[in-house]
Amino acid sequence: MAGSGVEARPDGAGRAGSVGAAAGYRPSATLPFGAEFRRQASRRRTQLALGFMVLLPLIILIAFQFDSGNDDDNGRGEFGSLIEFATSGGLNFTLFTIFVSASFLLVVVVALFCGDTVASEASWGSLRYLLSVPVPRARLLAVKLLVALAYSALALLLLAGTALLIGTLRYGWEPLRSTVAAELAPGEGLLRLLGVLGYLAVVLLVVAGLAFLLSVTTDAALGAVGGAVLLWILSSILDQITALGALRAFLPTHYGTAWLGLLSTPVQTDDVVRGSISAISYATLFWGLAFWRFTRKDVVS
Amino acid sequence: MRSPLSAAWIRRALPTRRRAVAAAAVVVLVAAAVAWVLRPQGPDVRAEAAMLTVRSGPAGDQPVDLDTTFYLPGDASADRKVPAVLLAHGFGGTKESVRADAEEFAGRGYAVLTWTARGFGRSGGQIHLDHPDYEVRDAQRLLDWLAARPEVRTDAAGDPAVGVVGGSYGGGLALLLAAQDQRVDAIVPMITWNDLSRAFLPESTGKEPVEGVFKKGWAGLFFGGGGNAGSGPAGLSGASAAQPEGAPASAGPPSPGPGGGPGTGPGRAPAGAADPSCGRFAADVCAAYLRIATTGRADQAAVDLLRRSSPAGVLDRISAPTLLVQGEADTLFPLSEADVNARGIAATGTPVRVAWFTGGHDGGEGPRTDSDRVRFLTAQWLDHYVKGAGSVPGDDFTWSRIAGFDALDRGLVATGYRTADYPGTGGTGRREVELAGPAQQVANPPAGNPAAISSVPFAGELSALLGGVAGDIPGQHARFESAPLAEAVDVAGAPTVDIRAASPTGEAVLFVKLYDVDPNGAATLPNGLVAPVRLTGLPAEIDAARPVTVTLPAIVRRVEAGHRLRVVVATSDQAYATPVEPVVHTVALGGGAVTLPTLAGEPIPTAATVWRWVLVGLLAAIAVGLVVVVAVVRRRHRRQDSSVHPAYADTPLAVRQLRKEYADGFVAVSNVDFEVHRGQVVGLLGPNGAGKTTTLRVLMGLTQPTAGEIYVFGHRLVPGSPVLSRIGALVEGPGFLPHLSGLENLKAYWRVTGRSVEDAHFDEALEIAGLGGSVHRKIKNYSHGMKQRLAIAQAMLGLPELLVLDEPTDGLDPPQIAEMRRVLQRYATDGRAVLVSSHLLAEVEQTCTHAVVVNKGRIVASGPVEEIVGESPSVLFDVTDPQAARTVLDRLAGVRVLPDGAGQLVVDTNGTARSEVVAELVRAGIGVDRVVPRRRLEDAFLALVGENSRGSGDR
Structure with a gap:
């Protein structure tokens, strides 16, 4: 329809994307990472979530002060020692903090950052103003995703960093201990701890992907966050059912605890590698769907 | 009752069906996967x-x-x-x-x-x-x-x-x-x-x-x-x-x-x-x-x-x-x-x-x-x-x-x-580790009880875990320990150690074991293996004892650096028969070193290696896929956006045959065609549900039109077109971050555009918003009208060449409405244009230079407001005696008094000159205070869209 009378005009500015735009507008300059980071930083839920990451190790530390002396051995198995050793040094305290947070708390936090980011804009009605700036949709998603991931990583680091700091102050800079490994020198132990954090971050990418996909699909932030957490729990429950056999290996939570293998000597990376493959595949799939969906969707909120 | 198979129903049901098909596909896939995993296995x-x-x-x-x-x-x-x-x-x-x-x-x-x-x-x-x-x-x-x-x-x-x-x-x-x-x-x-x-x-x-x-x-x-x-x-x-x-x-x-x-x-x-x-x-x-x-x-x-x-x-x-x-x-x-x-x-x-x-x-x-x-x-x-x-x-x-x-x-x-x-059990290399320890006395328990536990037959892995924990009985064993190893040793084979023993009976049954002791002192007996020896012809004094070489059981174990080796010589072991008489032997090292056979080999690649490559491949594939997608998107962009329609190059907005059909089959806009030129304030007028908002949504790139085009300054507009940056918009009410103040919201919004702060003209915008000190309060405390004013200010940030406002006066009080009217008229003066959508006739009539009337998704009239209003056939008379006037007017041929108006008469003159009607009234002795031609848009509006009060959305 536009064919007749439409005349192709060479792009004088050399930037195809900004033809006919207002002065100073460039699509690639819209929604800078810093701007989005500040938008999110100003939100109460961001501050609370990050604050809690700092608070939790403190709470755990205080709780350990009420040592009643009688150990109820609530963590049977080879890795139950993580609890026994929690107060043996800063590294072990950090490990314990991660151990107790990994299965649920961090999932919720990551789901919060990634699930809330687009859905909340939609519910405030500000999404349509971002799109009419215009921020290209793919760029909007990319920046939102990167900022959400940055906050998730920040939360993880804050949790581990605080735990390491106060744990070391309280219990000292001791070797990392567990029954599955020989005692690891503090330097080596720190490396292992970073490895654990790295793997945990990779596993949580699945949550990030799922929450983000739900976030662009719904206008309700709660739906996106809660949906991601619920599906994660569902996957965890299914993973407990051994009758499913080999099918369980396809569950996104199946390799969730493979990071424990990083504590043994020598390091066992088999499950870590498989878990990474699983997590990255799922995350890519979810993010791909999110982009595919959002770049085609009618924004009617 | 509607037939369930009506066309509309089918149309609306379609997307649901598509979803159902997708859900069914997922269910089938999952079921297939389950069946594949649980399929009866085993060959024929x-x-x-x-x-x-x-x-x-x-x-x-x-x-x-x-x-x-x-x-x-x-x-x-x-x-x-x-x-x-x-x-x-x-x-x-x-x-x-x-x-x-x-x-x-x-x-x-x-x-x-x-x-x-x-x-x-x-x-x-x-x-x-x-x-x-x-x-x-x-x-x-x-x-x-x-x-x-x-x-x-x-x-x-x-x-x-x-x-x-x-x-x-x-x-x-x-x-x-x-x-x-x-x-x-x-x-x-x-x-x-x-x-x-x-x-x-x-x-x-x-x-x-x-x-x-x-x-x-x-x-x-x-x-x-x-x-x-x-x-x-x-x-x-x-x-x-x-x-x-x-x-x-x-x-x-x-x-x-x-x-x-x-x-x-x-x-x-x-x-x-x-x-x-x-x-x-x-x-x-x-x-x-x-x-x-x-x-x-x-x-x-x-x-x-x-x-x-x-x-x-x-x-x-x-x-x-x-x-x-x-x-x-x-x-x-x-x-x-x-x-x-x-x-x-x-x-x-x-x-x-x-x-x-x-x-x-x-x-x-x-x-x-x-x-x-x-x-x-x-x-x-x-x-x-x-x-x-x-x-x-x-x-x-x-x-x-x-x-x-x-x-x-x-x-x-x-x-x-x-x-x-x-290599056999001798390994390919050997490593000597010095042991130290004095001669020690060990007692043989009567009848072999209590005895050390090194392994439990058929205990399975438990035995491996036992690792000597149940250990040796005090008084019944001698220990000889090495210094911590400087480097790890891969032992594979049978270690040997020389020991000496003395016994008053001349004979001793002893059990020699090699422990791996970690820095914390925890000792592990590899696989619970012990070397039983029966020494005969022993002297009574240890100094006279000759060393004998004991070949320990072959093990495969890596002794980590920092670990010690401990050789234990015990008199009893639960797994073996020992002499029943109690006796005390003396045990000492023979040579002072334990010889460890070592073996180096290359690790056998396992499936894990394959997985590692799979991971690398996956990451590479994702990277390549990302590059390809970005390249394709860039290319498509370049193709799309580089043309300018010459006919509309200087027209802020031209909407051509726009049609929007929602996924559920509802046609919100069926054919909308209008233009907004520089200097105009155009009112988009229509009842609720007429398609105004949908048109604006498409205009802002929020939704994809089903058919038709929109040109903004000649640029074809698609979602995300850069030319949208020349449009300021208020669509479907304000949308702000509730936790920020008004000013912070405007600043945050402007930061998102990535344009320089000087272009924003915050002062002008804030003046228009007229919020005074309230701009520093959080949005969540704002009234609806305040948010509305701030939203208009936000739309005006950067003084865009085309301003699109959806129901701008919603929530404003009359003075503010009047002020807004002036602002908009002033805004359109220097080459800029304004598009205002509203269902309030008076607002459009008073604010706009041009109007586009939409109804049921179609344009029913468009043009300058005066033109649409036209020469109204009706006149409003303010008379001293409406009752008498009505009688007089009724007598005039063709003239009709319309039923409304308290104290006033709305008269359809129907071609009769107004002067003649006035003359007739005056002649009848009725005072005429005022004669006003009825130029109300409402008439035009009602005439165009019909007086049906039902929402047009009920189509």
Whole structure:
């Protein structure tokens, strides 16, 4: 329809994307990472979530002060020692903090950052103003995703960093201990701890992907966050059912605890590698769907 | 009632159906995946159970019934002959113990004959401990039987192509059968013995079994239970891991099949046994055991009896290629047994291959990687030497080492290694580690109680975990310890250490053990292996004692840097028979160093290596995919956006034949066509649901039009078009971040545009918003009107050339509305344009220069407001006496008084000049205060869209 009378005009500015735009507008300059980071930083839920990451190790530390002396051995198995050793040094305290947070708390936090980011804009009605700036949709998603991931990583680091700091102050800079490994020198132990954090971050990418996909699909932030957490729990429950056999290996939570293998000597990376493959595949799939969906969707909120 | 099949219903139902189809597809996929995983597995295998009567014994004339099962691949027949495997079970088992392995071999194309050895299960006869005249001869008869089967391939008449596979008791049989019958083409003996007398009466300084220390724990377990122990070749069955640890039946190498459990297997044969102390054991075997167990010493007759059942003397007669698989966690038949077998068989030039794995009689079939390796090696061996398929298996040596615990299923993890040549238990290198410690006195407990616990027979992995925790009894052991190692040592083989001992009795039974002690002091006894020694001719004083070299059991272990080695010499061990008299010995180091054989090998690549590459490939694929997607998107962008429609190049907005149909089939806009020129304030007027908002949504790039185009300054507008940056918008109410103040919101919004702050004109915008100090308050505390004003200010940020406002006066009070009117009119003066949508007629009439009236998704009128309003045919009269006036006007031809107006008259003059109507009224004596032509848009509006008060959305 536009064919007749439409005349192709060479792009004088050399930037195809900004033809006919207002002065100073460039699509690639819209929604800078810093701007989005500040938008999110100003939100109460961001501050609370990050604050809690700092608070939790403190709470755990205080709780350990009420040592009643009688150990109820609530963590049977080879890795139950993580609890026994929690107060043996800063590294072990950090490990314990991660151990107790990994299965649920961090999932919720990551789901919060990634699930809330687009859905909340939609519910405030500000999404349509971002799109009419215009921020290209793919760029909007990319920046939102990167900022959400940055906050998730920040939360993880804050949790581990605080735990390491106060744990070391309280219990000292001791070797990392567990029954599955020989005692690891503090330097080596720190490396292992970073490895654990790295793997945990990779596993949580699945949550990030799922929450983000739900976030662009719904206008309700709660739906996106809660949906991601619920599906994660569902996957965890299914993973407990051994009758499913080999099918369980396809569950996104199946390799969730493979990071424990990083504590043994020598390091066992088999499950870590498989878990990474699983997590990255799922995350890519979810993010791909999110982009595919959002770049085609009618924004009617 | 609407028909459920009406067109609209179908249209609306369609998307739901699409969703349903998608959901159904997902369900089908998941179901298919589940079905695939849970599909009945196992190849097509036939099984025939039969009780065969064979004749054996020294003269070959004693009949015995053997309970057999013959497994055949589904496609085997007389025309398609297959090679055979004779699969023997372990001590205490039955043919059922090896069923899983048999089915696996059959699946690989072998005819498999399993049988319950004589003396066990439903087979007849007595246990002769793999006696050449009994058990071995039984097996020879089974070879005859195999040769006669039409489905079994033969090498010559009466000579089947057959391999013999078995673990423990079955492994011993494989060796003895291969020595006795040259028809056997290959054997795979696993975790088995070389010399049964040495296995049960070991002595680690190299003395004969008559001087050995009786391994009473294992012997008693076998004899007492009549043979409850495991069976089957290690690593060829998957069941042992699932058995509870510590139950005798489960342990062991081997596949405890249904027949292996206590009570079912063995026991006293219902018809057979006479002597209750011997069960189903043959009398000579039973008598030998009773003698040994009573005294803790073996006489030469008993040793001869055990040697008769040992391959040790007949190794030179084995010509069948032999794959020896031995377990590292095996206190019954340690690695040294396989070592002697390997050397003896290889001495005659027969191909021999050795593999060690981390299981054994104590360790079960070991971790998954180990059982997979054993499975692979076995299949490769048989395929080449029996089936004649596949290349020559190498003679490289593979072994494995426990690497730790699996994080997911809490099992053990082993790392496999390989090296070109089998080094034996001496390793390829040696490492001396100095030990230190004074001479110490150790007490021999009376009657061997209490005793140190080094291993628990058949405790399975528990034994490996025990690791010496139950440890040594104080006063009964001496310790000699090294300094922490500077670097890690990979021990693989039998360490040696020199000790000296003195005893008032001149004789001592001692147990030498090598512990790995970590920096925290936790000591581990690798696999619970101990070296029993019987020292004789000892002096009473330690200074006079001569050193003896003790060869410790072969182990595979990495001793980490910083760990110490500890040699413990103890007087008692629960697993062995020790002298009953209490006595105190003195023990000291002989040389001062322990010699560790070391072995270096390359790790065997496992599936993990493949996964690592998969991960790398996945990351690469994602990176490439991302680059491709970005490139494609860029290219598409470049193609789309580079044209300017010359006709609209200077027109802020041109909407052409716009149509928008929502996914549920609702046509919100069917054909909308209008333009907004510079300097105009255009009102988009229509009742609720007429399609105004939809039009604006498309205009802002929020939704995709179904058809039609929008041009903004000649640029075709699609979602995200850069030209949108020249439009300021308020669509569907304000949208702000509630936790920020008004000013912060505007600033945050402007930051998002990425444009410079000078272009924003915050001051002008804030002035228009007129919020005063409230701009510093949080949005969530704003009233609706305040948000509305701030939203208009936000739309005006950067003074865009086209301002699009959706219901801008919503929530504003009358003075603000008046102010807004002025603002908008002023805004459109210098070349800019404003598009205002509203359902308030007065607003459009008073604010706009032009109007576009939409109804039911179509344009019903457009043009300058005056034009649309036109010359209204009606006039409003303000008169002194409306009643009289009405009468007068009614008389005028054509003139009609419209029904409304209190105190006023709305008159349709219908062509009659207004002056004439006024004259007529004045003539009738009625005072006329005011005559106003009715130019209200409302009339036009109602005339255009009809007076139906129902929302147009109800179309």
